[in-house]
């Protein structure tokens with residue numbers, strides 16, 4: 250199985266005090282997004298370590314591979330990217346499918362994971378039939394048909410109305426995603442299920458949910474905190490699926506508090 254070449258932006262730390270270990274922080278985003286979705290996190294995270302924002306396979310500027318795809322394949326892409334950037338281990342921060350890849354990394358390559366942040370994500374994402382419908386739509390009609398229903402769960406309506414520029418940017422990135430790349434990642438989500446393996450995750454873990462998330466509702470996200478030994482759980486009040494953008498301050502505080510040495 251081939252690995253995809255991933256696009257990555259690196260943000261070197263400017264202000265970590267001497268003597269504090271310089272642990273890289275790797276950011277993995279959601280289906281239909283680009284690595285720029287982490288823009289509200291970079292300054293906050295750079296106070297504790299160098300950040301690396303990655304486009305997952307088939308997204309943004311990363312390579313599209315039209316071949317059978319599992320979450321393990323997507324995790325292997327990230328390992329290759331860590332190797333190419335000489336990163337032995339890192340804090341892994343994932344949102345949505347990015348959080349699924351993060352779980353897979355913690356299970357299959359625990360030596361590469363220092364701490365884990367699982368945001369707006371799940372041990373299983375609904376039923377395979379719903380993903381197959383999305384795959385068919387993406388392949389037959391492109392992403393224009395999907396963007397409305399999917400994005401309606403990413404931000405609360407009031408917030409979306411008050412932030413048209415953010416919404417326009419996220420919308421543009423979604424419809425600009427390669428339909429094949431999107432469909433192959435849906436296939437990885439359809440086959441993903443860590444419910445019986447959560448107890449094997451050894452990395453210290455923070456789980457972040459948002460009260461208004463219609464894609465991965467709090468009770469689904471909460472299964473991660475219940476299943477991973479010692480995991481901490483933070484619920485962001487008023488946020489939806491993209492809580493890192495809608496509630497950036499609360500999100501950054503929770504993540505920095507958890508990752509800081």
Ligand SMILES: O=C(O)CC1=CCC(=O)O1
Pocket residue numbers: 278279280281344345346347374399438464465
């Ligand atoms: O696209 C959605 O509906 C929500 C989602 C699931 C995995 C992901 O990355 O986004």
